[in-house]
Amino acid sequence: xxxxxxxxxxxxxxxxxxxxxxxxxxxxxxxxxxxxxxxxxxxxxxxxxxxxxxxxxxxxxxxxxxxxxxxxxxxxxxxxxxxxxxxxxxxxxxxxxxxxxxxxx
Numbered sequence: 001x002x003x004x005x006x007x008x009x010x011x012x013x014x015x016x017x018x019x020x021x022x023x024x025x026x027x028x029x030x031x032x033x034x035x036x037x038x039x040x041x042x043x044x045x046x047x048x049x050x051x052x053x054x055x056x057x058x059x060x061x062x063x064x065x066x067x068x069x070x071x072x073x074x075x076x077x078x079x080x081x082x083x084x085x086x087x088x089x090x091x092x093x094x095x096x097x098x099x100x101x102x103x104x105x
Contacts, residue, residue, distance in 0.1 A: 046075050
């Protein structure tokens with residue numbers, strides 16, 4: 001990881017989106033990697049998928065986003081999977097939640 005972080009130091013800006021769905025995914029190794037990347041000048045963003053039973057609660061999302069901000073990661077994208085009538089992975093509907101339900105505390 002140190003070699004990767006050093007290689008990223010250059011005059012052009014580098015943006016890296018990290019995919020994280022729950023505060024418990026932000027482990028010590030993740031914290032260390034994010035700090036090294038940030039210290040190397042990489043702009044960090046996060047993307048999160050709204051998932052039933054994982055982060056479909058405003059308090060969980062708040063905890064996740066506050067933790068990320070402390071690590072200089074800007075919460076950038078919260079994806080709400082739609083139920084469009086397109087081919088989907090069988091069984092994936094069980095992870096779907098309504099946006100309104102997720103906003104409740």
